[in-house]
Amino acid sequence: LDVVRSTFGDPTVNSRQRTEAARLQQPQDPRPSGVLIDLARREVHLDGESLNLTFKEFELLNYLVENGTRTVGRDELLEGLWRNAEEVPNERTIDVHIRRLRSKLGRLANTVRTVRGQGYRFYEHPEVVVWAAPEYSI
Numbered sequence: 001l002d003v004v005r006s007t008f009g010d011p012t013v014n015s016r017q018r019t020e021a022a023r024l025q026q027p028q029d030p031r032p033s034g035v036l037i038d039l040a041r042r043e044v045h046l047d048g049e050s051l052n053l054t055f056k057e058f059e060l061l062n063y064l065v066e067n068g069t070r071t072v073g074r075d076e077l078l079e080g081l082w083r084n085a086e087e088v089p090n091e092r093t094i095d096v097h098i099r100r101l102r103s104k105l106g107r108l109a110n111t112v113r114t115v116r117g118q119g120y121r122f123y124e125h126p127e128v129v130v131w132a133a134p135e136y137s138i
Contacts, residue, residue, distance in 0.1 A: 034127030035108050037065060046106055056081060057101045060094075064112060064122035065130055073119035094120075 036045040042058055044051045053061070059081050064072060074091040082088050098120060102109035111125045 034129065035105060035111065035125075036129050036131065037061065038131045039065070040131065044104075046104075046108065051104050053101070053104060056097055057104070060097050061101060061112070061122075064120060067122065069121060069124065071115045071118045071121045077119070 033047055063080050074094045077094050111123050111128050113121045113123050115121050
């Protein structure tokens with residue numbers, strides 16, 4: 001059809017061809033940048049790559065995200081994350097989990113901030129996207 005139109009001088013043929021050429025030059029799957037925290041699937045992605053967080057690391061990140069920009073103390077984290085544990089670990093356990101979580105977050109490690117003498121806080125960085133679980137109603 002474009003051959004017939006171009007033969008008779010239809011100007012839309014050239015614009016369609018240019019549009020198609022421009023579309024083909026664009027990357028088909030641009031890699032997202034930043035951190036995506038998918039609470040429903042319990043997944044965290046950094047720059048399109050899945051992070052292998054342990055169960056407790058994800059729980060810790062989730063707890064901080066749910067508390068927004070409020071500072072969460074170590075005691076509260078221990079109570080919230082190990083409430084059903086037979087043996088509750090000491091406060092240094094939280095520090096170790098935070099350190100490991102930050103190392104996995106790489107360049108966006110500063111999204112988990114230390115508030116000296118008080119605890120930790122989630123920083124809503126522009127490159128961090130949180131997808132919450134959908135709410136269902138009956």
